[in-house]
Amino acid sequence: MDLASLFEFAVTRYPQHTALVDGEYRLSYEELNTHACRLAAGLQSLGITQGDRIVLIMKNRMEMVIFYWAVQKIGAVFTPINFRLSADEVRYCIQDADAKAVVYEPVSEDVVLEATKEARPLLISVLGAQGTELTYEQLLETDVRGFQQPQITDEEICLMLYTSGTTGRPKGVPRSHKNEYGAALAHIIQNQYIRHESTIGVMPLYHTMGMRSLLSTMFLNGKLVMIPDYDAALTLKILADEKISCVYLVPTIIHDLIHHPDFEQYDLSALKKVGYAGAPMTTTLIDKCFEKIKPDVFVNHYGSTEVYTFSICDYLDRKPGSAGKAGFHQQLQVVTPDPEGKSKPSDIVSPGEPGEIIVNTKSIEAFKGYWNKPDATRKAIRDGWYFTGDMGVIDEEGDLYVVGRVDDMIISGGENIHPLEVEDVIAKHPKVFEVAVVGLPHERWGQEVTAFVVAKDNTLTAEELDQFCKSSSDLANFKRPKKYVFISEIPKSPVGKILRRKLIAGEYQTVGEHSNLKV
Structure with a gap:
């Protein structure tokens, strides 16, 4: 079952139901499909064929979604990357993916033109971006009668996401139609979604969380409201005005919404289902969510670009901060950690003992390996298991707690200390807005x-x-921390993950004086 067919099935079920909203624009399923068919015909007329990679460097716009479905219809590979990347990073991704075409908008115009000065793929501009005569608007005028529907199998690659590359060059993660179908199905089940759910498109479509919101919503004939430029007040207004029923966000955005000074002015009574992923959530914020949103369903989703679901916890009222049990398509276990990558799936630790979390790659959601990186693949996938690089503990009831990265673990005086455990305590202080804990070099400890x-x-x-x-x-x-440093903001990735390496490197702005304690 390929994704384009699944989308077309949804179109035939409810052709007039609202599918996509972007500002003043509203497209029904029938209209969205018509746009996607025209664009697919246009891309095909340029010689873009099955298996070709199309790199997109855009914000979360209506056009991005139309491109997604057009690419699926021709059997090509949708390859979105972060529009905030530098020209050097964009050049690397375009060349690594061997892109047949690059789609860009004004915000990414300069870096794309700089990145493609030497090796120039087809360039397609959106919303008046300069540098090419080939535009999205022109492609939409293509006669669909010339379109040739390819035969697509579910093992073919439909999407390639690039990991954030916080410790080096980004890695391409190719995902098949089967992977993406499985991930969408799991997302629907694990978040208890039903037909005609409505959600916001605020998580970027170059990230696995954005993809989950897109696919699960479309397959259920739901409404996806795009937010190209995230702003907490605007997001609250859209949640209220569009009567959004479910969200899937990183904790940073939920934190922004919950703590917005005008939060109480917005009617969020339609919002019944809240999911979060991408980073841990403190128990303080979990309690605030229950208090201020009062969701019927509140799910911590733990996973990755490579596999999607590792585990879920939908009983956060009983176990705040727990990652719960393995997901619908998954099996997991915790093994002896080894930063050198020599642990084996058989090295299982006892309940209560921290170790590296690994997951079974038999899952329909699991990738087969990184793009053009056999060494990284061999290190990550061993004996049929994906080694996540995350540290976790399984309690006596079989529930997982994620306690940080293997390489984030602090070793002080020979003792292992997990940053999340310390952060969770400090975050409860009423004067603390945010906190991140790292290990800094020390001569004695x-x-x-x-x-x-x-x-x-x-x-x-x-x-x-x-x-x-x-x-x-x-x-x-x-x-207990030996030192406290007061800073203006915690450095994070675009999807809200704390960039501890920047704190270790001194890349932050201090506020007032920091203190070394005699403890």
Whole structure:
């Protein structure tokens, strides 16, 4: 079953139901399909064929979704990348993907033209971007009668996402129609979605979370409201005006919405289902979600670009912060961690003991390997299991808790300390807005537990936080931060993951004075 066919099935079920909203534009399923068919014919007329990679460097726009379905119709590979990348990074991705065409808009115009000065694929501009005479608008005028429908199997690649590349060059993750169908099906089941759900397109379509929102919504004849330029107030307004029923967001965005000063002015009573992924959520924020949104369904989804679902937890009221149990298509276990990549699936640790989380690649959602990177593939997939690089603990009830990355683990005085455990305590302080904990080099201890804090109140002191850690938690003394640094913001990736490497490298703006404690 290929994705284009599944979309066309949805079109025939409810052709007049609203499918896509972008500002003042509203497209029904029939209209969206008509646009996609014309664009597919246009792309095919340019010589773009089955298996060709089309790189898109755009915001979350209506045109991006139309391109997605057009690419699926011709059996090509939708390859979106972050529009914030530098020209060098864009050049790398275009060349690595061996792109047949590149689609761009004004925001990415400069980097695309710089990146393609030497090796020039077909360039297609959207919304008046300069640098080529070939435009999206022209392609939409193509006569669909010349379109040749290819035969597409579910094992063919339909999508390639690039990992964030926080520790080096991004890696291409090819995903088949079967992978994407499986991930969409799991997402629908795990978030308890029903027909005609409505959601927001705020998670970027170059990220696995954006893809899940797109596919699950379309397959259920739902409504997807695109938000090209994220803003908390605008998002709250759209949630209320469009009566959005479900969201799937990173904790950073949920944090922004919950803490917006005008939150109470918006009627979010239609919002019944909240899912989050991409980064951990503190128990403080989980409690705030229950209090202020009151969702019927609240799901922590833990997964990756490579596999999508690892585990889900939909009982956060009982176990806030838990990643729960393996997903609908998945099996997982925790093994002895080894940063050198020598652990085996048989090295299973006991309940309560931290280790590396691994997942079974028999899953319909699991990729087969990285694009053009056999060494990375061999390290990541071993004996039929995907080694996530994440540290986790399984409790006595079989529930998983993610405690950080294998390479984020702090070793201080020979003791292993997981940043999330410390962050969860500090985040409960009423004057703390955000916190990130890392290990900084220390002559005696090897690494020194250091907390980087964004304060709500400039009266907050390191001594006050240290006393809070002592009196308000069971945090062992050796896990308490030895240093607090007050900064203006926590550096994050575009999808909200804390970039600890930037904190370690000193890439932040301090606020006031930081304190070394005698503890």
